[in-house]
Amino acid sequence: MAGVTKTYKQYADSVSFWVVKGTYEVYSSHPHLSICGAGRSAAVFKLPEENRVIKVYYPPFESVAKQEYINYMKITDHPQYASLYEVGTNYIVLEYIKGKTAFQCLHEGIHISLDQIKQVDDALGYARTQGLYPSDIHLHNLLITSDGLVRIIDIARFSNPKPCRQWDDLKAGYYKHYRKAYFPTQVPKWLMNTVAKIYRSRYPNRH
Structure with a gap:
């Protein structure tokens, strides 16, 4: 499990952002990551060879990772919310949902x-x-x-x-x-x- 956790952290560390007209955008990321979308506080990437995504938070919102993790832990057994697999300083790993x-x-x-x-x-x-x-x-x-x-x-x-x-x-x-x-x-x-x-x-x- 430690190896998997390290891999997720490496993927998160590969992501960098820049600000364009007041909005955070992805500047660079690991070539194996494919972006799924971006919101007000984070960008989401599909992880390679597994049905999971990694949500990486913009620098001003890194503390949100822990809070969203806590939120998911409260509703982890409900089928309409994604399953949570990992949390780091500036990222969380979630179930990939196709739709x-x-x-x-x-x-x-x-x-x-x-x-x-x-x-x-x-x-x-x-x-x-x-x-x-x-x-x-x-x-x-x-x-x-x-x-x-x-x-x-x-x-x-x-x-x-x-x-x-x-x-x-x-x-x-x-x-x-x-x-x-x-x-x-x-x-x-x-x-x-x-x-x-x-x-x-x-x-x-x-x-």
């Missing part, structure tokens, strides 16, 4: 069902029973697998007791617009990004 984000589904015209909305409600409700505060639930953090299961893939901010209405607002949009005949089959990325930007600007205290 499409809700953002990708809207863009590609893949239907999001009412049952999948209820799955998210149930998973967030479970987190609350474990003493967590579900937060930062948006289209990029909801992954839908080929068998229709919704997996929540970022719980770094679940320890923040500040109320977050993002999921409630997304759900309201689902009922008010998505299920209506006028809603487009495929939604352009630029439109979703514009709506998200307006939302953050108009409601800075709701996420």
